[in-house]
Amino acid sequence: MTATIVGIFLVVYLGMILGGLPFLQLDRTGVALLGAIALISVDAVSLGAAAGSIHLPTIILLFSFMVVSAQMRLGGFYDWATHRFASWSYRPAGLLAALMLGVATLSAVFSNDIVCLAVTPVLIEACQRRRLDPVPYLLGLACSANIGSAATLIGNPQNMLIGQTLRLPFSGYIAEAAIPVGLGLLAAWAMIVWQVRGRWTWSAPAPVASAGAIDSGSNVSLDRWQTAKGLMVAAVLLIAFLVGPWPREHVALIGAGVLLLSRKMHSTRTLGLVDWELLVLFMALFVVNHAIQQSGVASKVIGDLAGAGLHLDQLAPLFGATFVLSNVVSNVPAVMLLLPLAHHEIAGPLLALVSSLSGNLLIAGSISNIIVVDAAARRDIRIDWRRHATIGIPVTLATLAIAAIYLIVRVRFLASGA
Template sequence: MLTTIVVIFLIVYLGMILGGLPFLQLDRTGVALLGAIALIGVGALSLEEAVAAVHLPTVILLFSFMVVSAQMRLGGFYDWVTHKLAALALGPAGLLGVLIVVVAALSAVFSNDIVCLAVAPVLIDACQKRRLAPTPYLLALACSANIGSAATLIGNPQNMLIGQTLGLSFDGYFLDAILPVSVGLLACWGLIAWQTRGRWTDGAALVPPAALHEARTEAIAFDAWQTTKGLAVAGALLVAFLVAPWPREHMALIGAGLLLMSRKLHSRKMLGLVDWELLILFMSLFVVNHALQRTGVTAHAIALLAAAGVHLDQLGSLFGVTFVLSNIVSNVPAVMLLLPLAHHPMAGTLLALVSTLAGNLLIVGSIANIIVVDAAARRHIDIDWRGYARVGVPVTVVTLAIAGIYLALRLHLATG
């Protein structure tokens, strides 16, 4: 049975690396789900054990904020914000800076993936109208959404998982993360503005009529009432997370329930915007990782690495391994693998910052990156891996260096 479990685990994580499996129409979610089914099918876990392996508070929190983000999207909030940004009387570099700040703030509260999905097509259209090259702004959208989402424990799925599993303080983490995130956003703006200097209008030709028609059909009219409801619930949840003693997932679920009780927005539309595939990926990986941990293989591997001088429970080693794994298997699976090693008081903050910032390295490092690149392709704007890496690599290196220096200083002050 041990061999079977290890083989299934390796196949699942090979699928995480490749994005699927050869000769099969499976994406990462399909591979993880198939692995969980196989483990139950061969008797490695009973159904009851598989259900118990799922960290339900994380899944509930993630689902709840997907509903809140769906409310904001259907209320036309993201489209409205993007149009307002594009109308500002600013130069290209100034507009880039405001875009980065606003996207980062939105991503810290709402899902960074949803923000990119809603903003990207409207941003492209706005750039075309202002005769600006859309590529620098699209790359800024992806990078700032990732960086901004690192500021809170609800900004992205891996941060939710870390916060819920380790029981991190919402305000404590924010106070830890806000400085490296803010400096990282400034560095992101500086790098993109420097790379684009003198070329703000390159490639700003009008898109084909078919693409413009697609942009119009995707636009959502602004609904002040629906947007106000969503903002009120999101604001109330943030305050509750700071002062209320109740579990965050309970409060978030109540907020989602209130939003689903609408006389205008049908629940089918709201739930249709929930990323069910991501929820299934989470639950399946919980099952796969739990099965492997029960065998003792992971503990043995950690002991072997420690004997070789690589102590994964130390912050330096954890920093490097988190960065590497996040770009091999993506950040959520990497965090799931490394969470059992998060014993140091600062390990949770390190995992959240490094796994999120590492996502900017390459297109495949983050779902938000893929969403932006796909949106650009639908408008006949080509952002290949080289074009993305020219921005993503330096942004990742600089922001991780900022986070590393900050964490080292925090550790020095704490131990000194």
């Protein structure tokens, strides 16, 4: 049975690396779901154990904030905010700074993927009107969304998982992340401005969306009441997380329920924007990882690596493993694999920061990157892997260096007993 479990685990994580499986119409979610089904089918995991392996607080928190983000998107808030940024009479570099700061702030609260999905088409249209080259702004959007999402325990799915599993204090994590995120955002802006070297003007004909392209996030007029309702719920949730003693998933679920109670906005519209595939991916990976943990294989591999001098539960190897795995199997599966090794007081913030910041390295490193590049391609704006890498690689290395220096200082500060 152990060999069967290992085989299924390897196939699932091969699917995470490739984004699917050869000759089959499966994405990462489909591969993970079939892996979980296979494990249950061969009695490697019972139905009860499979259900028990799913970390329900994480699923509830993720679902709840998907509802909050859907409310903001349907209320036209993202479109309105993007148009406001673009209408400011700043110089191009200043406009980029305002955009990146705004996107980072939104991503810290409303999830980076949703922000990129809603903002990208509006940002392209705004750049066209001002005759600005949209590529630097699109790269700034993707980079700042990934960096900003690291600022809180609700900014992206893996941070939610880390915060819920390790029970990290919400305000305590923000205090840990504020310096590396702030300095990382500044470094990303400086690198983009330096690479542009003053060439901000868009001289090509205005690109248009290709036939049949649909961007459900664009051209949504501002509904002040629905937007205000979403902002009020989000503000109450943040305050409750910061000062309240209640479980975050309970408070968030109540907030989602309040938003679904509407006389004008049908629940099918809101729930239609929930990323159900991501929720299924989480649940399936919980089952797959539970099976490999219960088999004893994971413990043996970790022990063998420790015997060879690589102690993954120590901070430096954990930092490196998080960076590598986040770009090989994607950040959520990487975090799921490494969470059992998070024993040090700083291990939780380390996992959250490194897995989030690593997403800027390559286009495939983050769903946010893919969303931005795909939306641009539908408007004949090509951002290939080379163009992205000219910004993504130096931004990733710089932000990770900043995070590493900060974490080293924090560890030494804790060791001194101060």
